[in-house]
Amino acid sequence: MNTDVLITAGIDVGSSAVKTAIVRHPPDSPPEAIALRTDRIRRRELRKVIDESNAAALEQAGLSRNDVAYVASTGEGELVDFRRGHFYGMTTHARGAVFLMPSVRAVLDVGALHARALRVDERSRVLAYRMTNQCASGSGQFLENVARYLGVTLDEVGPLSCQATDPQQVSSICAVLAETDVINMVSRGISTADILRGIHLSMAGRYVKLLQAVGAEGDVLITGGLAADEGLAGALRDRANAERLAITVRTHPQSIHAGALGAALWGGFRHDVLSKRARLSA
Amino acid sequence: MTPSLAAIVARAEALAQDVSLDSVRAWKAAGRQRRAIGHMPIAIPRELIHAAGMLPVGIGGGGDRLEIIRGDAYFQSYICHIPRSTIELALSGRLDALDGMLFPSICDVIRNLSGMWRLLFPDRYVRYVDVPQNFDPQVGGRFWRQELDILRADLADLAGRAINDGALRASVAVYNEQRGALRDLYEARAREPWRFPAAELYQVIRAGNLLSAEEHSRFVREYLREAPLDPDRRDQDRSRVVVVGMFCEQPPVGLLMTLERAGCWIVDDDLLLGLRWLTRDVPLEGDPLDNLAQACLTSHVRTASMYEPEGRRGSWLVESVRRLNADGVIFCAPSFCDPALLDQPMLVAALDAAGIPHTQFKYSEDTGQFAVIREQAGTFSDSIRLWSQA
Amino acid sequence: MTARGEAMAPGVQKEPSMLLQKALIGGHYDALARAREDGRKVVYTFVPGNLTELLRSFDLLPVLPEINALQSAMRNKSAGYIAEAEKHGHSEDVCTYVKCDIGMLKKGNLGPTGQPLPKPDLLLLSYTGCFTFMKWFELLRQEYDCPVAMLHVPYQADGVIQPHQRDYIVRQLRTDVIPMLEYVSGRRYDEAALQERLALSARAEDDFVHVLESAKHVPSPIDAYFGGVYYVGPIFSAFRGTKEAIEYYRLLREEVDARVTIGAGPITPDGPMGAERYRLVVEGPPNWTSFREFWKMFYDEGAVVVASSYTKVGGLYDRGFRHEPSRPLESLADYCLGCYTNLGLPSRVALLERYVRDYRADGFVINSVKSCNSFSVGQLLILRQLEERTGVPGGFIESDLVDPRYFSASNIRNRVESYLQMLDQKRPAGARP
Amino acid sequence: MTVMDVFVGIDLGSTTTKAVVLDGKGGVIGRGITNSRSNYDVACGIARQEAFVAARFALTQAALAATPSLCDRAATLLPALSRSFRLQQHLGQLDLLRDALHRVAAQPRYQASSRELDGSVDLIVDTMRDRAPAMFGSLSVRKSDFFRDVAAAEYMQLAEERAGRKGATFDALAGLFDAAILPVENTAADNLFETHIGPALDRVLNARDDAAMTESMREVVTRVRGIDFHEASAVGTGYGRQRLPFPKEQIRSEILCHGLGAHAMFPGTRTVLDIGGQDTKAIQVDPQGIVTSFQMNDRCAAGCGRYLGYIADEMNLGVHELGPLAQQSRCRVKINSTCTVFAGAELRERLSLGQRREDILAGLHRAIVLRAMSLLARSGGVADEFTFTGGVARNAAAVAALTGLVHENYGQRRLNISPDSIYTGALGAALFAQRTGHP
Ligand SMILES: Nc1ncnc2c1ncn2[C@@H]1O[C@H](COP(=O)(O)OP(=O)(O)O)[C@@H](O)[C@H]1O
């Protein structure tokens, strides 16, 4: 492979998965992602998952470690000991989202423990943000737990939720105690689809508030682990309509990787800055 | 770190963790009939206590190590943390070294806490010190002077000796000295923040809650001399920020470290205002109590608890950001702190108008999880760094 | 503070005083909506320590934002207003009255009746018993860019009014407040007019106290909390020092006396209340978003509130205070100093203790609202102290004023129910059911 | 037929439903417990039934003890009879489970592999049946009283052994179980004393027993079986009490029931702490067992039993294993998260940093106990004697942490924990039933 072109890597270490992106920066055309990976941690040793993810992504791109000029971490990136720089999660998600979909003016990043809403400008600068606090009510982990109780896999959650006919409200807000509600619903014979939709709607209710709080308008891209969950996107549209929030909820097949992509892209930017500096001082 | 700096830092750390007031007990034991008066964070004329030969002791909550067992008995979950740790300290006997307690008017929480103190400890001296919100010398000034007269008489009673003008004037001089040292420290830090890590600086100043003013002035001067000698402290590519909102419940030091690790240099803050209440020296000529009263009206620190008759809440913040050449403002307030949180929208509006970036988050003195704060502060400093070069 | 007679179930007969109260409050909103046309000036101010007589003597119209907030809540509008304010950067943690008010403003400043509210010509910051007031009007000043008059009322930490405190208020009235009112209204200060108003106030105050104290009868003819919030409406807000208020309290007094004569209990939104089974004292403001549901939890069980501290936030008339024409400014100062939330905790405990004894209460309940630090901080100690002093068990409920997110009906019902069952169990054998 | 007046108390908890049966004099004659994770009506029915079964065993025991010729043999016979009865019941539920598993396997989503699945199911359930007698043997200790837990553990283990690479995979088999167990739990199994006691007795009486004794034995059992329990009055309480099929007068707040129940078990009780699955209560009672003040937390799982349950799930442990592990800690870790879910994440993070399991667990126990301490403080402190009830009272580490903190902050207090503490609320309810039942 031609390695004259700048190559950077972004590694997004989450609490449930490690995401890796390898990006190529041709001198006279926009950057392009040449490898994207998600590796779920599942109680494995984190450092190992990171190394494997990186190695697998390089393999996919047909590159070796030395071809990568700048490795940028994001998320809980302290364990990426081969990184050159670190960017914080919102910085990278904003960059990744605008890269994937240039019309995006707000980002909703839903991770395992937190959800964040960001308002961004066309250059992906974060103008305002809101995050959920230290209560996991409505988090990705919550959804994961519910799925476990319902005996469905995470990939099934979205499609099922979209089949709901009569969504059920979940009464308690606590992510843990709500499980009891879920179990009760199951025993009352309520369909899995309706339960999941109810959960999605209650999560979406929280997210709409976050989006409102940052003043989101126009295209909103969902990123993070739940980005691929159409059920959540649907519920978010419903809630946003109900609240008359003027947004268009968008999804993108690669938006799970927004953080990793953003890191790789910012890595490219820093690399240029640093090389320029080096040249100047030389 | 030079050995002498390490010693200063270690002492400051030890004092910051001295929630049982061992140092106050030691001070009392070192002389006959020594008494100590506790007070909550702001606006207390410590000079008056000093002039009565007593030790003013700043009570700034219980920090992040104190387990709250009985303090929660008195406060609902939606009330900030400082009153519960303060009550915990008192109920567990840790504040027994204090011979009295003063509650300045910071907010309704502290105000009501003064009443709780009366009910819980009926035989201890308690006073609510009502700071005027009217700054006309003939109106608010007169009232404040009358409040101080009462306080002077009470303190004299407790001390068993009158507080004469001479003693008071001498105390004012001692505190002018301390004010000077603290001002110098803040100025030095604003110039070269990397020489004075925020957590360290905070603890050095916090020592003033427990040490006598004379000793604390020396301590601060020593630190001011030693810290810049550390060769390992160097400037880094970070954003300069002003932090606002921490005037009452103090943040855990981990939070200050987190802000720095996330790429910020703190160039100004409103920590420990009780020790830095007056921004200028108090004149020594004339009636010392009048001077003190007057200083409180005209040169108190601007903070959420004090009324702004001109409605210029935001502009002083903008001015200080500009003066200190800061890149942005971090609003960092205790959860459920009404004064700080209600202040924010006004300050935000002014910053927005001036085009100054800002971000905000909440803490409690016993917050142990900094991941979210790191993320937010990091994104903030990222955006300042990346976009200033872009 | 004041609620309009909206909560009644259809078909329930309203008493004349209810209709009058509703007309008074409604009329005031009408007057406000017309203020610009009528060329009248408007002053925003707070309920505790309000200077209605003084404002009226300048022919100024008072607007009480707290009342707008609670009225909005009773009409299910507060949630949207609060969301609006939070959207504008107001914290989730702070007093919801403020957010409700700011949200209402941001959404076009239509008052609870749907009529537009006039902008203030002056913000009279009667800084009494609550720090949030200061922030509230600082925020409003930023929105309206209008003059502010600050009246700092010192705290009665020791339970007695000290001369220098009164003097401080009177000086502020003379040097700041009155000149500002003169400037805004374009009139000179007229002490005689003020004295006349104060005399009218005192007359209504007498009847008001008579009504409150009627609850000492068994059964009580009134509910001094859920019903009480209607009774305090006129006297805590824009009507002190008016003939209308005198008329209202006279009428109310007659109705209450009539019920005493026949041994009847209070009127609830579902009609006359059933047998009185529990007599309670309540501390703390009510919840407004589910006011009716909240009240029902009590009256369905035969629980009647015989005395409450909330009906004292606009003055402690039953402890003897009256506006006095002979010392106009001094008595305004004493009025401000004496409002319930301006009292130190020991005084609050003593007052509640008296209520439990004087009104022969079986128990007392504290409704602790998230919004209000002024009320809420220390209530758990008040609970303990009262239990110790009176030997009567206390109940503790948590809710909020105007934020429906903090009213969990099932939770509160569980607590109320457990508490009343506990009172039952405590009754000596053979006592009332 | 003899008619016997009894009083019943039912505590419909969030995790478990408990029933207590009192005789006419107020003595406890039977206790029953079941999982609430199903239908409330069913849970209530099962708990009640279990309590009646227990009552009949108690009466049988009393009758045997009163018959001189039988009392010696009774000592060995009765426990065997009880085990045999339980076994009978268990087998009945296994049959239900088998049917339910087949029904699920017949659903369209398993179409492709339903044959393999059916085969595996039969194999697994047959093995479970075969192993059942050993499980109810005289020396065996079961991990749980609930069919769900016992069956799940065995099933999953067998499923893992039997899982094929295609069709009947472990995931598919596990999925079957999750879907099948609910209807099984929701079927009020026919486990009445009346039906099962006959076969159970036959199984334990052996040839060595002489005919006369066997005869009088059968006669005692028949007599007890014939007793007609007359429910003079019943009172319901607990988290789900509003859903109990009882009139309003027969429903009491769980706070009062807990107070009264604790008083009945330990008459010196002045403070009660109950940490249940979904709520925690701190209650002060007077010398008559009347509640004078209380506080409860029921909105947030942090601080309730579920907190530990969640952590146990995270660590793939049973709740009963947590306490013993935590007690091995030598250096407690301070847990920074309040939220249960965040604490779960913190746990994973700390484990990945190489911190010891037991030290982290000790920190988690400390956290839940500190929350309880604050609730206790809010309810008025800890007076002497102090009674600890609810599921978490079975956790030795929690008890140890609590004892230490109470001692440090309130001085020496007598701590009461009853092995039957989980029935406290139901006992209180039954006592209320007795009060209202007797004019
Ligand atoms: N395929 C999927 N379908 C639905 N939800 C998913 C899927 N993958 C992950 N999730 C959800 O996303 C969450 C993790 O999101 P992620 O962004 O990976 O978080 P973090 O960055 O903290 O690891 C999980 O808790 C889970 O709920």
Ligand SMILES: Nc1ncnc2c1ncn2[C@@H]1O[C@H](COP(=O)(O)OP(=O)(O)O)[C@@H](O)[C@H]1O
């Ligand atoms: N054997 C045990 N060892 C340790 N903890 C237990 C045990 N059994 C139950 N628990 C704990 O008790 C909780 C259930 O308590 P319980 O009193 O049954 O709840 P409820 O009354 O709400 O149904 C569980 O969440 C678990 O944490």
Ligand code: SF4
């Ligand atoms: S309510 Fe539930 S999700 Fe929220 S903090 Fe508590 S345990 Fe966590």
Ligand code: SF4
């Ligand atoms: S932290 Fe804020 S709310 Fe709490 S006591 Fe201090 S000023 Fe008041």
Ligand code: SF4
């Ligand atoms: S804090 Fe209380 S008194 Fe103050 S404005 Fe809010 S509700 Fe009113």
